Amino acid sequence: xAGGALSGKxxxxxxxxxxxxxxxxxxxxxxxxxxxxxxxxxAALAAGADVTVxxxxxxxxxxxxxxxxxxxxxLELRAATLSAAGTFDVVIMAAAVADFRPASISSGKIKxxxxxxxxxxxxxxxxxxxxxxxxxxxxQNLKQLIVGFAAETGDDQDDALSYAEAKLQRKGCDLLVVxxxxxxxxxxxxxxxxxxxxxxxxxxxxxxxxxxxxSKRTVADTVVRVIAARLxxx
Ligand code: C5P
Numbered sequence: 173x174a175g176g177a178l179s180g181k182x183x184x185x186x187x188x189x190x191x192x193x194x195x196x197x198x199x200x201x202x203x204x205x206x207x208x209x210x211x212x213x214x215a216a217l218a219a220g221a222d223v224t225v226x227x228x229x230x231x232x233x234x235x236x237x238x239x240x241x242x243x244x245x246x247l248e249l250r251a252a253t254l255s256a257a258g259t260f261d262v263v264i265m266a267a268a269v270a271d272f273r274p275a276s277i278s279s280g281k282i283k284x285x286x287x288x289x290x291x292x293x294x295x296x297x298x299x300x301x302x303x304x305x306x307x308x309x310x311x312q313n314l315k316q317l318i319v320g321f322a323a324e325t326g327d328d329q330d331d332a333l334s335y336a337e338a339k340l341q342r343k344g345c346d347l348l349v350v351x352x353x354x355x356x357x358x359x360x361x362x363x364x365x366x367x368x369x370x371x372x373x374x375x376x377x378x379x380x381x382x383x384x385x386x387s388k389r390t391v392a393d394t395v396v397r398v399i400a401a402r403l404x405x406x
Pocket of ligand 1: 301
């Protein structure tokens, strides 16, 4: 789209859920479908951006028209993201990154044996890639807009939002797109794997939060609109 709101802009999006191997055939994963990341890529492409998607596991097809790089683990996602980040105007971290990974990866398949105790999986923390992207921007003196996502649970919406506000401050990204996850009133999952989403877009500079709800594409279009407005104002 020549003349689109993000025409000439380079946008990096991380998407999908990382998988942290336990042994050659097993991993710890998460429920991320990649749908929101793909929708963001499509929205950014429609706005005329040059889009790169670094994606971990996704249940959906990667977006046509974007440059793609596939990774598996949080550490791979981190390496790919940090080595690419320098040339992008916008970085959107929509990937669901595992907070922990197994402390060691068994070189052979972990076997069940009646004569030994049940195995225990020790976990170690993964780095927070979003925090590192923010630090990288500062270290390289880049003019870059950085957007995080947060899936929050809380006793109620206010509760979830105050967690999100604290997270925004802690991570230091410009925008944090927040959705409440977990069972809704009907008891079914509201976000993961679903086609629709309800979010608030919080801004580090204290701008009034922007709400969006509807399909993940509708949410993505709103996120892109907020990003484009900030780029043109700066
Ligand atoms: O802390 P939390 O996982 O809720 O933060 C979510 C945001 O941080 C997302 O944008 C996600 O992509 C990013 N993240 C990250 N590295 C991690 C954990 C989360 O970049 N290890």
